[in-house]
Amino acid sequence: MVFKVGFDTEKYVEEQTKYILERAAKFGNKLYLEFGGKLILDYHAARVLPGYDPNAKIRILQALGENLEIIICVSAEDLQKGRIVGSLGINYGDFALKMIDDLRGYGLHVSTVVINMFSGETAALQLKDFLVGKGVKVYTTGMIAGYPLNIEKIASASGYGEEPFIETTKPIVVVTASGPGSGKMSTCLRMVYQDKQKGIETGYAKFETFPIWNLPLDHPINTAYEAATADIKDFNLIDPHHLKAYEKVAVNYNRDVENFVIIQKMIKAIISNDNFMLNYHSPTDMGVNMAKVGIIDDAICQEAAKEEVIRRYFRYSYEYILGLEKKDTVEAAEMLLEKLDLKVTDRSVVLPARKAAEEAQENGKGHKEVYCGAAIELGSGEIITGKNSPLLHAESSVILNSIKVLAGIPDAIYLLSEEIIKQIKDFKSNAYGENTGSLDVEETLIALAISAATNPTAKLALDHLSTLKNVEMHTTHVLKKGDESPIRKLGINLTTDGKISGKKLYLS
Secondary structure, X not given: OOOOOOEOHHHHHHHHHHHHHHHHHOOOOOEEEEEOOOOOOOHHHHHHOOOOOOOHHHHHHHHHHHHEEEEEEEEHHHHHHOOEEOOOOEEHHHHHHHHHHHHXXXXXXXXXXXXXXXXXXXXXXXXXXXXXXXXXXXXXXOOOOOOXXXXXXXXXXXXXXXXXXXXXXXXXXXXEEOOOOOOHHHHHXXXXXXXXXXXXXXXXXXXXXXXXXXXXXXXXXXXXXXXXXXXXXXXXXXXXXXXXXXXXXXXXXHHHHXXXXXXXXXXXXXXXXXXXXXXXXXXXXXXOOOHHHHEOOHHHHHHHHHHHHHHHHHHXXXXXXXXXXXXXXXXXHHHHHHHOOOOHHHOOOHHHHHHHHHHHHHHOOOOOOOOOEEEEEOOOOOEEEEEOOOXXXXXXXXXXXXXXXXXXXXXXXXXXXXXXHHHHHHHHHHHHOXXXXXXXXXXXHHHHHHHOOOOHHHHHHHHOHHHHOOOEEEEEEOOOHHHHHHHHHOOOEEEEEEEOOOOOOXXX
């Protein structure tokens, strides 16, 4: 896919920042802003909105400057269960620590961690002790009996009033979390209630990028959001509360719509008659999403979103093969493909990768049990292929072939000598006792980096490695760890047919 810009990040950041400040001004300049979705490095948004800076949300927070502080919520239940952040492979406690480090690295003020749903969990106490020892304020809050239906109990001295008062000093308090279900909304509304008890009128709003409320329900960008959340069964719908209040169509998602009646009752129970939150007649009203203003070419964004739906289908299918995902998630993603009249082969790199595998089989009959192919589409639109061999994995081959093209190196010139590859294979065999065969991507790139010290051609190719960021890639088979991890670190958009190479059960 030739990269084309369909989204103006600068315009978006400017308008979104201004709108948040306008909302804060409605509440005497004290707003608790629930931040949903991925706060740092939102690559989903970058894929469906070409031109979107993955750190656009960070830029918005930086633009708010001295007006802002951040609270991170963590669920004590998730800490105790050792729940894992799938994209990073670390638990929620460690992810909270990473978030603090990352946000501080961007010059943002993280004032507090709130551990919700706490009932004495040892993992929560350990996290609290560690953070307090590092000078971070930590509060623990329990579950209120009858939450969220018992409004009378919640909005009372024995409900929200019994929990510790969270001290904040800035006019805008962003409340984010290490994961879903961490109590962000409850934390916000609890602070609004406790401020009211002190005679201070404050407010609550919600920030989420997707679905984009003022795009059509079936717009590919909103469909791509459904694909991204198919594993947690989220789906988009017309906001019935907004339609009833204003006779205008707005798009929201099921959980916000389902919870709004309860939230509205809770808001009315904890605020006074002149609070702007009484103007919230729908979950859409609570939001401050201005993403549509950044879309400068809808057609480009539609095509990018369709590509993302296909990627998500491949991802769920792959995870199902590995036993990590349920069949109904794959079926839900397949329905979204049909909804947009898409086929998996509409992804430009799929058929070339499969053809490369067929060619490998034709050229090496009797030598290997399974033949693998891979394809990359460069930013120019040119498609490069690679296949497995006794020397290199298919992924290694296609990456080397791609950077040779980018560097203008003739195909006949080898970047790695067979002797270097043989030395690495012999080392693994002698030192580790591994019969590993050809080199994976990680081994190949290390070998290339070493060769670059004495080989100018290898150095030239290595210098073009970073230009593979955001290119599209497809493979025909389950990837080994030494292939998948470096490919994702390079920023390549990877999909796979997920065929299992050979009869081995352990896919190292």
